[in-house]
Amino acid sequence: xxxLVALVLxxxxxxxxxxxxxxxxxxxxxxxxxPTKELPRWNSDGAFLVKAFEDAGYKVEITYSDNKEDQQxxxxxxxxxxxxxxxxxxxxxxxxxxxxMDEAQEKGVTVIAYDRLILHDAVSYYVSYDNFTVxxxxxxxxxDVLGLKDAGDKTFNMEFTAGDPPDNxxxxxxxxAMSIIKPYIDAGTVKVPSGQTExxxxxxxxxxxxxxxxxxxxxxxxxxxxxxxxxxxLCSNDSTALGVAQAIGNDYKGDNQIFVTGQxxxxxxxxxxxxxxxxxxxxxxxxxxxxxxxxxxxxxxEGEIDGQALADSFDIDVAYDIESYETTPGxxxxxxxxxxxxxxxxxxxxxVDTGLYAWNAxxxxxxxxxx
Ligand code: GAL
Numbered sequence: 001x002x003x004l005v006a007l008v009l010x011x012x013x014x015x016x017x018x019x020x021x022x023x024x025x026x027x028x029x030x031x032x033x034x035p036t037k038e039l040p041r042w043n044s045d046g047a048f049l050v051k052a053f054e055d056a057g058y059k060v061e062i063t064y065s066d067n068k069e070d071q072q073x074x075x076x077x078x079x080x081x082x083x084x085x086x087x088x089x090x091x092x093x094x095x096x097x098x099x100x101m102d103e104a105q106e107k108g109v110t111v112i113a114y115d116r117l118i119l120h121d122a123v124s125y126y127v128s129y130d131n132f133t134v135x136x137x138x139x140x141x142x143x144d145v146l147g148l149k150d151a152g153d154k155t156f157n158m159e160f161t162a163g164d165p166p167d168n169x170x171x172x173x174x175x176x177a178m179s180i181i182k183p184y185i186d187a188g189t190v191k192v193p194s195g196q197t198e199x200x201x202x203x204x205x206x207x208x209x210x211x212x213x214x215x216x217x218x219x220x221x222x223x224x225x226x227x228x229x230x231x232x233x234l235c236s237n238d239s240t241a242l243g244v245a246q247a248i249g250n251d252y253k254g255d256n257q258i259f260v261t262g263q264x265x266x267x268x269x270x271x272x273x274x275x276x277x278x279x280x281x282x283x284x285x286x287x288x289x290x291x292x293x294x295x296x297x298x299x300x301x302e303g304e305i306d307g308q309a310l311a312d313s314f315d316i317d318v319a320y321d322i323e324s325y326e327t328t329p330g331x332x333x334x335x336x337x338x339x340x341x342x343x344x345x346x347x348x349x350x351x352v353d354t355g356l357y358a359w360n361a362x363x364x365x366x367x368x369x370x371x
Contacts, residue, residue, distance in 0.1 A: 030058040031062075031076070031079030031088070032089075033062075033076050033087065034065070036206075040264070041264050045286055047370045050062055050370075052291065052293075061084070063075035063076070072091070072093075072097070076089065076097065080100060080103055090114045094167075095166070098120055101123070102120075105122040116167055119328065125305070125335070125336065126333045127336045128338070129340045131169045132324075134263055135172065137282050138176070138263070142158065142259060148184050156190055156191065157192070157230050158232040160177075160202040160235075161215070161216065161236065164205060164206050165203050171199060173263070177236070193230075208243075209243040212242070216248070221251060224254075229254055230254065232259040232261075234261050238262040238268075241278050241281075245260055245277040261280055261282075263281055263282040270348065282342060283351065292336050316338065324337075
């Protein structure tokens, strides 16, 4: 009888331990919500994120929402049904996810805003590049190449193309660029023949290349058809710069060099920089952004994060910022911000040196993405 009781007790102990162990190190589910496959970079981010989190032992589900807000809500609802421990979200619209963010908060799911902030307090951490600095780098580039600081009474004509209004980053990029260029517009050194200098006037729905091209073609036809010289076109990112470069190629009558900015180092745009159709792009190493996100996620799932210590632990520059971003008025969002830099034809080798880009035999340029 004693033996039987001991046996039963031992059995209960073993089952107890097993259930505790399996509950604890059962594979945690990570839900990843990307905005669209239409824009090259999110295919790369998605591939890097899935590989990094699967290699780290998580079960990963990823969705792409065709840049549609309501579809992204439905996609995140589906991810929540998988009982994820963590959601990584790049919002189509940072203000359109309240229902699913409420649900995530109720369920105690950790939410990290990846690259684009979500305006809801369910967000625990934000990982991105310094978005305002991206714009400042574009503005400073134009300031340098046109020699605006020492322009004297010379004047220059330029136009602007900004991003998708629902994208929380778009305003930061544009305001960063305008923080450098606007003083020259006010001083009369920079003229904008289209007169379009407000964000809403120069925004590009869905960051789409076609939308950017159509608007640029319209401006070139309306304000440059008489031979007016265009000196520069400040575009917030590469997908829009691609459209602007196409319009310039098709519809600009002049033969002077036009300085065109961009962001993301998308393959086709790096090619255009090599061929002189675009002049620069602001590079944001996606593998680094993913590595920082993985570290923040792991730390967050293990409990409290010492943000500054974590930011200092990376061998790349990462700023721990608890001031710049708010999910709701007064509610600061702890952010890990990486540092972007400028790529031109002269330093394109830096892209190859990251190990994430390569030249093809036919002199085309490709980004290497985990398959
Ligand atoms: C932004 C992102 C940029 C650019 C743009 C369009 O949010 O930060 O890198 O890719 O979206 O996808």
